[in-house]
Amino acid sequence: MIVCKFGGTSVANAEQIKKVANIVKSNPDRRIVVVSAPGKRFGDDIKVTDLLIDLANAALKNGNVEGKLQSVINRFKEIADDLGVDHSIIDIITQDLRERVYSDKNDIDLFVDNLKASGEDNNAKLVAAYFNTIGLKAKYVSPLEGLVLNDRPERTYALPETYENLKKLNDVEEIIVFPGFFGYTKDGTLRTFDRGGSDITGSILAAAVNAELYENFTDVDCVFSANPKVVQEPVGIEEITYREMRELSYSGFSVFHDEALMPVFKLGIPVTVKNTNNPSAPGTKILSTRAISSSRPVIGISADSGFSTLYVSKYLMNREIGFGRKLLHIIEDEHISYDHTPSGVDDISVIIRSNQITPEAEERIVKRVKEELHADDVYFRHGFSMIVIVGEGMRNNTGLAARAASAISRTGSNIEMINQGSSEVSLVFGVLSEVENQVLTALYEEFFTPITV
Numbered sequence: 134m135i136v137c138k139f140g141g142t143s144v145a146n147a148e149q150i151k152k153v154a155n156i157v158k159s160n161p162d163r164r165i166v167v168v169s170a171p172g173k174r175f176g177d178d179i180k181v182t183d184l185l186i187d188l189a190n191a192a193l194k195n196g197n198v199e200g201k202l203q204s205v206i207n208r209f210k211e212i213a214d215d216l217g218v219d220h221s222i223i224d225i226i227t228q229d230l231r232e233r234v235y236s237d238k239n240d241i242d243l244f245v246d247n248l249k250a251s252g253e254d255n256n257a258k259l260v261a262a263y264f265n266t267i268g269l270k271a272k273y274v275s276p277l278e279g280l281v282l283n284d285r286p287e288r289t290y291a292l293p294e295t296y297e298n299l300k301k302l303n304d305v306e307e308i309i310v311f312p313g314f315f316g317y318t319k320d321g322t323l324r325t326f327d328r329g330g331s332d333i334t335g336s337i338l339a340a341a342v343n344a345e346l347y348e349n350f351t352d353v354d355c356v357f358s359a360n361p362k363v364v365q366e367p368v369g370i371e372e373i374t375y376r377e378m379r380e381l382s383y384s385g386f387s388v389f390h391d392e393a394l395m396p397v398f399k400l401g402i403p404v405t406v407k408n409t410n411n412p413s414a415p416g417t418k419i420l421s422t423r424a425i426s427s428s429r430p431v432i433g434i435s436a437d438s439g440f441s442t443l444y445v446s447k448y449l450m451n452r453e454i455g456f457g458r459k460l461l462h463i464i465e466d467e468h469i470s471y472d473h474t475p476s477g478v479d480d481i482s483v484i485i486r487s488n489q490i491t492p493e494a495e496e497r498i499v500k501r502v503k504e505e506l507h508a509d510d511v512y513f514r515h516g517f518s519m520i521v522i523v524g525e526g527m528r529n530n531t532g533l534a535a536r537a538a539s540a541i542s543r544t545g546s547n548i549e550m551i552n553q554g555s556s557e558v559s560l561v562f563g564v565l566s567e568v569e570n571q572v573l574t575a576l577y578e579e580f581f582t583p584i585t586v
């Protein structure tokens with residue numbers, strides 16, 4: 134049994150959906166198909182999910198929604214027409230969208246989620262209808278069948294019973310077409326995952342049916358060792374471990390959602406990232422272990438901007454029992470999560486995603502750290518990027534940090550922070566965002582230039 138997930142560009146129009154059908158047809162093991170909402174058909178096109186968010190916001194402002202609603206319906210209508218699917222499906226989709234737009238708006242989160250999810254939900258119905266039109270026996274299955282999520286306000290995740298509930302999908306005869314991106318809480322309230330969350334749905338289903346493989350179809354041939362928009366023709370990755378992929382997707386490798394690995398990782402189900410537009414390319418395999426080449430300890434380098442640091446110093450900090458705990462408690466009270474905490478004997482920095490902090494929260498934190506922890510110096514700084522060098526081969530490789538630091542120094546950029554994870558498969562450098570691309574390129578050249586003997 135293979136679970137395959139098709140992202141937004143793979144289902145953006147009729148031509149793409151025909152490719153999906155051919156991929157599904159070409160291997161009878163592909164029995165569960167998870168779909169995103171139609172994505173971009175060309176560079177500056179708008180994803181259906183973004184159209185829906187815009188529609189939801191207009192409805193909340195009591196604006197005129199008919200024009201925006203029609204744009205969404207038209208996207209589905211155009212696909213259905215081009216695929217030659219019976220028009221009754223468009224009536225179903227139109228009615229569904231209308232009901233959602235004119236539904237109760239008292240719970241704003243629920244209202245917005247309900248509209249956001251309609252992109253995947255209706256697309257799954259449409260794709261299932263098309264499969265049946267061409268003789269592929271298929272069935273739309275709703276997340277109501279057992280994809281159970283936790284309640285707000287926590288980050289969305291699937292509750293353990295989900296896996297038990299969805300095991301039954303193994304016994305369905307038809308090809309299952311399942312919408313990505315959302316599920317329902319125990320009391321039946323719809324909730325979506327974060328953006329890009331259809332990857333997570335695919336992974337949950339793969340774990341629930343204990344699939345032999347989870348295929349994630351997108352629009353690139355493979356995962357690249359660095360961002361191809363910054364580095365020219367970066368090396369493609371053939372095999373990568375879950376841990377390496379997790380480190381890379383955490384910071385800028387948008388090809389795969391960073392929460393999507395968890396369900397399959399627990400069961401050791403391999404994942405392949407493949408290209409809908411070039412399905413014969415081998416893609417990238419994500420596995421528990423891989424052969425490590427001693428000549429290439431680094432597998433990938435990622436970079437992400439939008440970080441802030443909270444710097445705290447206090448004389449004899451290292452002797453003070455509970456200092457770190459109290460500091461992190463203040464951050465927790467503001468509902469902020471942190472990414473790294475590099476420290477010295479008398480100082481500590483807490484690295485945080487900037488989008489979590491408001492100027493008011495910043496002021497409150499600084500005040501409390503000064504008053505409650507009697508720190509000597511406390512301040513926030515913004516505008517940082519984290520560059521992460523990742524590779525299982527780094528663990529047994531000496532001199533790697535020195536090579537990285539001298540590559541960065543050749544660009545004339547200052548290293549604001551260095552952090553090596555305890556697992557030693559990643560090394561993080563904090564730099565000012567304006568030098569991010571320069572530093573990424575220098576590091577790529579250092580670790581990936583062909584080795585000449």
Ligand code: ASP
Nearest residue numbers: 169170182328329330331
């Ligand atoms: N359609 C949603 C988004 O654009 C979810 C997904 O495609 O994975 O974020």
